[in-house]
Amino acid sequence: MRIYKHPILEIAEAKIVTVYMDSQPIIAHENDSIAAALIASGISVFRHTHKTGEPRGVFCGIGQCADCLVIVNGQPNVRACVTLVKEGMQIQSQSGYGQVGTPL
């Protein structure tokens, strides 16, 4: 849910980049955080917990709580809320603690 009209903020034309969430292409804006890009695409579940497999998403939004962890280009435990998107970035929802070098 992008904001296209705002009474105070100028909504500048953004450069579009494509990233992949669990192999599905997602249209993101340059300078989006991963979290912003996913939520703008209607994705709110970023990972599942280790013990009970419960869904988790954004909670604090500023890198403090580590609830929004995803796997980025094979690296687990990346905080989606403070990591910016890059063209072609491969994002995966994380299950449990994640493993380094998780195959895409």
Place this chain on the structure above:
Amino acid sequence: MKCADILVIGGGPGGLGAAIEAAKAGASVLLVDENPRMGGQLYKQIHKFFGSQTHYAGQRGFDIADTLIAEAARAGVELLPQTRALGCFDEGQFALLSLANQDATRLRTMKARRVILATGAKENAVAFPGWTLPGVMTAGAAQTLANIYGVLPGKRILILGSGNVGLIVGYQLMQAGAQVLGIVDVLPSVHGYEVHAAKLRRANVPIYLGSTVVEARGETRVQQVIIGQVDACFQPIEGTHQTIECDTVLLAVGLSPRTEIAAMFGCDMTFERRLGGLMPIHDETMCTSNQTIYVCGDLAGVEEASTALDEGRLAGIHAAAACGYGDEARHARVAALQSSLNTLRSGMHGQPRKEAKNDILQLAHRKGIVGETI
């Protein structure tokens, strides 16, 4: 090894104020912040500040951030965004981790004579069944998504907490096009400024006082929320429950100082409920029980951006003076800042903070915490 007179950790209004004053006094100053840019939470504040001209009344938060960052650069502060202060070692050495490049994170050490901590605050959480569901997030998270990234966290939003954060974020999300279904608070009256509450009332947003969120329900994200009235012990009363269909619940239940680094430095702490909880004890020069460590802003008691800025300036002047910088004019400057803080800490909302701050200062005196420049 890189050396500076003063290391400032945290680039919000407190840290920027501290860095500006210390650099103007002649000290070499390094300001680090782990975020992509300096300014702390100011960039999310799209409303106009009020108060006096010295506190940038009438300006919006993001404009104030631009002004302060430019002033710091002009004063000669070395600004290092995307840099995390990882730890401290003997003889004033610090480890800084650059986050600028994900593929090659770089660790380096530096040396500083004095440190000013301006690490700010973190948002509190409140637990209820379903509070871990995606769609439940802090009000600050929603504000970041909407005001920084231009993305709404949801379409139908319920807010828990009627303090200024809850009220302001609620209004800002409406400005951005979301539907705010209500503000819920256990207190019998609105906790924040009436001027913010009035904006929501004019937009017919219901404010459920003496109520709380009982449960959030949904499969993979929030679909509905049960709210109910509470008794004198803030426990939900049976039979008063109602269901609200919404996709997002925002928690705006206060802030706590971010004390991790202060604790690492061994600063003596106290618990001050009126200022957000555990915080480092400090004297009027903003000096802690560790004489080389100064604190300011929300870390030194959760207040507002304007108070953080003034406290930061005080800490900057005193830390610079402890390093031997600054002229006689600084005494008048300190007096002016203290008078400005007194003005900010007045009235119905300010007075309790003034009393709490005075208690902290008295505690510091009793414990013999005295800055070098007092």
